[in-house]
Amino acid sequence: MPYTPPPELAEMSLAEIAEQVRLRKLPPVEQWSPDETGDSHMRIAADGSWYHEGSKVTRPAMVRAFASLLMRDKDGAHWLVMPYQKLSIEVEDAPLIAVDAQRREDGIAVRLNTDEVLVVGADHPLIAKGSRERPDLYVHARRGLLARLNRSTYAQLAELALAEGEEWRMTSGGETFSLLPPAA
Template identity: 60%
Template sequence: MPYEPTPDLASMSLAEVADAVAARKLPPVSSWNPENTGDSEMRIAADGTWYHQGSKITRPAMVRAFSSLLRREGDTYWLVVPYQKLSIAVDDAPFVAVDVTRHEVDGAPVLAFRSNTDDLVTADADHPIFARGDPDTPALYVEMRDGLLARLDRSTYAQLAEIAIARGGEPLAVESRGAVFPLTPE
């Protein structure tokens, strides 16, 4: 079955986002503990571009398939299959958040994010948004799954800043599923 990207995030209802998240069946990489390890000779650049032996991986379906095998152990990232795990270099975060949309459920805000690999997540206590760096030039991240982060790209950062400004208050923050996330590093 060929890869079909998820529809535009802005056109999706929160129920459709939840259905898309539920429909994505990820391999159980957290339960696989192979003893055979090695180096994948792969790297994920800070802009989300994937490389193998220095050559860019250009097929989105291939990147999406590899991204479903990612696992983080401390500061090390792995591509994991039942019989082997291969280290992979990650320059910053393994994903890039390329879009955000704000929904409301019973009058409360819910923020949904899309990654460069078409993964969807709603921000909450288990999938926090946080800032790193310094207050003048923070980098914003959202946790996609199991400690795997997505750094917000420039346009998504700007969208989130607009949501925070509309919310008002100091420090600049956003709210999703009852959790409040400051947009400046502590």
């Protein structure tokens, strides 16, 4: 079956983005509780690259398929979950990368490296980590998974915040988020 990625965020309204989010069908990982566990021999590098037994996974369709099975448990471990087993997966930073962000009406839409789109808000909050000198910004994607904003996407949000007169703060979906972690 051919894959058609969603349109670019710049071409979509917030309602169209919300519809894309609604239409996304993910496997019901939350409903599966397999007894068998193991190691996937996979690693997700800090830059979002996926590796299996040391070899880079180069097919985007495979990355999207594996990402749809991902979850993070309450202890912070990442798993690929299937109905019959769950396999650990090493994650260097965050398993997903936010690669684009756009202001649409009263929301901020984010596109992930898996072509998923999210609308920042209560269900998908922005989370600032790191230091004020070297901040890292993440968005909660799903199932405990975070997506780290790449440098250009962080810069997009910083420019929006400054243009809106909101010094290092963004409002989306009725929620306000800091682009900087709290001062130590």
